[in-house]
Amino acid sequence: MDPRISIVTLGVADLGESVRFYRDGLELPMQESEDGADIAFFELAGTWLALYPRTALADDATVSSDGRGFDGITLAHNVESREQVDSVLGDAVSAGGDLVKPATETEWGGYSGYFADPDGHLWEVAWNPYWEFDG
Structure with a gap:
């Protein structure tokens, strides 16, 4: 395995709110997407940040989406x-x-x-x- 992280995906409750936070508030460069897309990508130096609905991300990984509190990662x-x-x-x-x-x-x-x-x-x-x- 090559020692790299290509994409960090955050499961979010409200995609629109999170896009506004990262794109408009923190001014991260967002990749253009189709209207109504259910994922957002931000190109960072050396990696990508993705935002995806938390329940859909949990479903994709086949785990429960009801996690609460500190997820053990920063x-x-x-x-x-x-x-x-x-x-x-x-x-x-x-x-x-x-x-x-x-x-x-x-x-x-x-x-x-x-x-x-x-x-x-x-x-x-x-x-x-x-x-x-x-x-």
């Missing part, structure tokens, strides 16, 4: 500076997300915080002074 967005951490968290809140953890100094020497999208998917926004930023 997504991370690394930035070039501490200031960008605060800026991205602010953008997420302005777009309709919830600030879960304000940015703070980390035990590993960086700076990070968390927001949740309209479906509660957790995103960490982090600056790591030990990593070279590659965009």
Whole structure:
């Protein structure tokens, strides 16, 4: 297996609301789709983000869609500076997300915080002074 993640698909309660959050609020570049499409794709650097109705995604994977609370996964967005951490968290809140953890100094020497999208998917926004930023 090649060591890569091609697409991260988030199961969402309201596709329209989630598209507005990611496309309009966070300004992620969305792939054009047909009217009434039941999935949305956003091209990111090195991978894709997909939004798909939670129940349909669960059906596709043949699992129950009634999961609640922390799903045991977070997504991370690394930035070039501490200031960008605060800026991205602010953008997420302005777009309709919830600030879960304000940015703070980390035990590993960086700076990070968390927001949740309209479906509660957790995103960490982090600056790591030990990593070279590659965009």
